[in-house]
Amino acid sequence: MALLQIAEPGESTPPHQHRLAVGIDLGTTNSLVATVRSGLAVVLSDDLGRPLLPSVVRYLPDGEVEVGYDAQARQATDPRNTIVSVKRFMGRGLRDVANHEGLPYHFDDRPGMLRLHTVAGVRSPVEVSADILRVLRQRAEASLGGPLSAAVITVPAYFDDAQRQATKDAARLAGLPLIRLLNEPTAAAIAYGLDNAAEGIYAVYDLGGGTFDISILRLTRGVFEVLATGGDSALGGDDFDHRIFCWILEAAALQPLSVEDARMLLTRAREAKEYLTLHGMAPISARLNSGEVVDLTLSTETFAEITRTLLAKTMQPVKKALRDAGLSIGDVKGVVMVGGATRMPQVQRAVGDFFRQEPLNNLDPDKVVAIGAAMQANLLAGNGRAGDDWLLLDVIPLSLGIETMGGLVEKIIPRNSTIPTARAQEFTTFRDGQTALSVHVVQGERELVSDCRSLARFELHGIPPLVAGAARIRVSFQVDADGLLAVSAREQTAGAEASIVVKPSYGLTDDEIALMLKDSLLHVREDAAVRALKESQVDAQRLLEAVRTALASDGELLSADERARVDAGLLRLDDAARGDNRRQIMLAMDDLEADTKDFAARRMDKSIRQAFAGRNISEIETVALPARREEAP
Amino acid sequence: MPLPPAPGRQMAHGRGPRCLPERLTRTAMDFAADHFSLFGLPAAFRIDPLLLDRRYIELQTQVHPDRFASAGEGAKRLSQQWATRVNEAYQTLRRPLPRARYLLQLARHDVGSENNSAMPADFLVEQMEWREAVAEARAAGDHHELERLHHRLQRELAAREEEIAALLDEQRDLEQAADQVRRLMFEEKLLSEIDDAIAAGEE
Numbered sequence: 001m002a003l004l005q006i007a008e009p010g011e012s013t014p015p016h017q018h019r020l021a022v023g024i025d026l027g028t029t030n031s032l033v034a035t036v037r038s039g040l041a042v043v044l045s046d047d048l049g050r051p052l053l054p055s056v057v058r059y060l061p062d063g064e065v066e067v068g069y070d071a072q073a074r075q076a077t078d079p080r081n082t083i084v085s086v087k088r089f090m091g092r093g094l095r096d097v098a099n100h101e102g103l104p105y106h107f108d109d110r111p112g113m114l115r116l117h118t119v120a121g122v123r124s125p126v127e128v129s130a131d132i133l134r135v136l137r138q139r140a141e142a143s144l145g146g147p148l149s150a151a152v153i154t155v156p157a158y159f160d161d162a163q164r165q166a167t168k169d170a171a172r173l174a175g176l177p178l179i180r181l182l183n184e185p186t187a188a189a190i191a192y193g194l195d196n197a198a199e200g201i202y203a204v205y206d207l208g209g210g211t212f213d214i215s216i217l218r219l220t221r222g223v224f225e226v227l228a229t230g231g232d233s234a235l236g237g238d239d240f241d242h243r244i245f246c247w248i249l250e251a252a253a254l255q256p257l258s259v260e261d262a263r264m265l266l267t268r269a270r271e272a273k274e275y276l277t278l279h280g281m282a283p284i285s286a287r288l289n290s291g292e293v294v295d296l297t298l299s300t301e302t303f304a305e306i307t308r309t310l311l312a313k314t315m316q317p318v319k320k321a322l323r324d325a326g327l328s329i330g331d332v333k334g335v336v337m338v339g340g341a342t343r344m345p346q347v348q349r350a351v352g353d354f355f356r357q358e359p360l361n362n363l364d365p366d367k368v369v370a371i372g373a374a375m376q377a378n379l380l381a382g383n384g385r386a387g388d389d390w391l392l393l394d395v396i397p398l399s400l401g402i403e404t405m406g407g408l409v410e411k412i413i414p415r416n417s418t419i420p421t422a423r424a425q426e427f428t429t430f431r432d433g434q435t436a437l438s439v440h441v442v443q444g445e446r447e448l449v450s451d452c453r454s455l456a457r458f459e460l461h462g463i464p465p466l467v468a469g470a471a472r473i474r475v476s477f478q479v480d481a482d483g484l485l486a487v488s489a490r491e492q493t494a495g496a497e498a499s500i501v502v503k504p505s506y507g508l509t510d511d512e513i514a515l516m517l518k519d520s521l522l523h524v525r526e527d528a529a530v531r532a533l534k535e536s537q538v539d540a541q542r543l544l545e546a547v548r549t550a551l552a553s554d555g556e557l558l559s560a561d562e563r564a565r566v567d568a569g570l571l572r573l574d575d576a577a578r579g580d581n582r583r584q585i586m587l588a589m590d591d592l593e594a595d596t597k598d599f600a601a602r603r604m605d606k607s608i609r610q611a612f613a614g615r616n617i618s619e620i621e622t623v624a625l626p627a628r629r630e631e632a633p
Numbered sequence: 634m635p636l637p638p639a640p641g642r643q644m645a646h647g648r649g650p651r652c653l654p655e656r657l658t659r660t661a662m663d664f665a666a667d668h669f670s671l672f673g674l675p676a677a678f679r680i681d682p683l684l685l686d687r688r689y690i691e692l693q694t695q696v697h698p699d700r701f702a703s704a705g706e707g708a709k710r711l712s713q714q715w716a717t718r719v720n721e722a723y724q725t726l727r728r729p730l731p732r733a734r735y736l737l738q739l740a741r742h743d744v745g746s747e748n749n750s751a752m753p754a755d756f757l758v759e760q761m762e763w764r765e766a767v768a769e770a771r772a773a774g775d776h777h778e779l780e781r782l783h784h785r786l787q788r789e790l791a792a793r794e795e796e797i798a799a800l801l802d803e804q805r806d807l808e809q810a811a812d813q814v815r816r817l818m819f820e821e822k823l824l825s826e827i828d829d830a831i832a833a834g835e836e
Contacts (some may be wrong), residue, residue: 325833420716478713481699600708601711
């Protein structure tokens with residue numbers, strides 16, 4: 001298959017064209033950064049050669065931040081300030097977090113997203129994640145030798161809009177040039193599919209530290225099409241640790257534990273789980289601060305028994321996804337295993353039994369997501385070579401809708417819709433003379449608003465006072481290629497019009513992010529102005545290259561006058577980008593954008609015509625119907 | 634009432650590179666074109682699903698936002714609009730019910746809403762019997778019976794779709810076709826309720 005290799009070994013694209021692009025797997029337990037180098041996707045290691053970065057962040061009284069192995073080593077002695085598995089808190093309120101009573105943190109429950117009290121002050125999960133991402137960015141920049149131009153970050157396919165938005169905000173805080181959020185199982189499918197020239201229906205079973213995803217994909221030559229996805233964004237390897245932890249408490253008949261003892265036993269539980277991957281028995285011993293001594297042996301059988309219900313919980317979404325895709329078990333050609341938790345023998349067995357075939361394990365389950373993300377980042381950055389590319393068609397995991405009278409949900413975009421997608425629906429007023437309408441946007445599969453996740457609320461004013469049911473309010477949903485939603489509403493009876501566009505931001509306002517950005521920049525002692533200038537220079541370079549590439553391939557679409565204006569704009573931006581006046585760069589970019597707007601439209605038209613090229617003309621001529629298109633009812 | 638005659642549509646050919654931009658934009662594929670023209674398919678109920686899939690991939694290959702991830706804002710916006718448009722058209726044509734409704738809509742024939750009063754009494758009685766059978770099987774937790782109902786209903790759906798195909802493509806009887814489409818809407822809703830019951834039983 002032509003897609004197998006992105007470049008010949010040892011051969012790389014010329015450095016001036018090669019944009020530095022990375023894929024980041026921001027995991028519950030571990031995070032990784034990978035890039036495509038000389039046509040091969042590689043995970044970037046730290047100075048000590050370690051590819052994984054434990055997703056652990058410790059805050060110290062002097063404002064210092066430890067991330068990774070150092071922080072992990074201190075989690076038992078400084079549990080309150082050492083944040084583990086922060087991914088579970090992203091875009092979540094306290095009541096959404098299972099077992100939070102058992103966690104050693106000082107939570108602050110806020111509407112939208114919880115906060116954590118640390119010795120260094122209050123931190124949002126977005127900031128904690130940004131601290132992890134910043135370390136990965138620095139690692140990549142040091143390794144690749146310059147500022148990054150493009151980053152793809154993976155998220156669980158089952159992440160809802162709030163969790164995706166939180167991840168995007170974290171990337172912004174960390175100074176990463178994010179160009180796409182990519183679903184983790186889809187990333188794994190890319191890595192697996194390209195590596196094995198796979199074709200057919202594949203299932204990706206992704207059990208991470210804190211999340212579970214199942215995706216069903218159709219792989220055809222050069223196309224990765226997600227047919228359905230499902231999962232549980234609060235189920236993962238952590239829960240298996242927790243089951244062992246509970247078993248220890250019971251088996252050793254322990255008194256209520258201190259925070260430090262609890263954290264230590266959780267660590268012992270995790271070690272036992274990992275040990276059981278290769279052994280039939282795991283010894284668990286610990287001396288607690290309370291003076292109690294734990295000395296137990298956990299067998300594979302007991303471990304399987306106490307986690308049986310967790311495994312059963314993963315099979316429900318699997319069945320649902322297959323049903324949504326209109327497929328049965330026999331249609332699935334292979335099952336790709338992703339996530340460190342799939343190393344557990346009982347997981348392998350359960351998946352094999354369900355699909356009636358041996359799961360595919362020939363890729364490192366810890367690295368496959370980062371590898372796939374790096375491949376996609378490389379493609380999106382424009383580093384792929386002609387012919388060696390692929391098309392990715394992904395879906396939204398959960399239905400989107402709005403609240404209607406009586407606390408019911410009117411679904412506007414159903415789950416598993418291919419993105420980008422948009423849908424509009426008309427609503428009307430409930431009372432005579434009603435001049436405002438409250439729009440409550442929710443996500444989920446249940447019929448009652450109270451069972452779905454609330455994403456945003458806004459009000460539409462300026463509706464002309466009419467009898468109930470006479471006004472026509474059109475609510476439009478647009479989901480972009482990152483799976484993020486934008487909502488607008490418009491009153492459209494004659495003579496009156498009001499419109500509002502809402503990007504839900506879940507507890508973090510733009511102002512808050514701006515403030516955090518400032519704080520974080522001060523904290524790492526980076527000069528904010530220098531950073532901002534560097535970023536706009538990178539953006540300018542990206543635009544310059546995009547326009548130059550466009551001119552090279554489709555320059556004939558411009559008249560001589562237009563071409564001269566674009567060329568002048570290019571020169572101006574090129575000049576500005578060499579200087580250090582950020583305002584001038586921004587202005588020159590705006591000008592060039594404006595001067596190439598029509599050009600972009602013509603190129604798009606040309607692309608679409610190309611899709612028709614080679615078709616039988618008579619075939620096309622017979623297709624026409626009245627051109628005016630009515631909106632679907 | 635017959636389907637309206639198809640006015641000839643000109644696709645520009647033999648265009649040299651020196652063409653004026655205004656002309657190019659006018660002759661290009663129209664954003665507001667109907668779904669069938671967008672995929673270069675004849676506007677009919679019976680379609681070649683493999684050809685539809687292929688055209689869909691061909692179009693997305695050209696317009697998908699992933700192709701424009703490093704482009705300017707204008708191109709990104711356009712790409713999102715186009716990719717959304719292509720997805721919408723594909724979803725409409727891919728499945729029989731939305732495709733039939735869309736054909737009727739193109740012919741300016743109102744299908745009407747899922748409104749009981751518009752349906753004949755014998756059909757409604759039949760629907761009630763179906764619903765009772767589903768409710769009983771559900772209450773009894775009879776998974777096997779639900780599966781049986783699912784397959785029986787699917788056979789009825791297939792027969793109904795054949796009928797709609799004949800009415801739309803050969804007889805061009807929009808009145809009758811709309812009536813059959815309304816019945817199909819009831820039956821698809823029923824099918825999804827059976828599927829929900831099956832799903833609930835599995836959990």
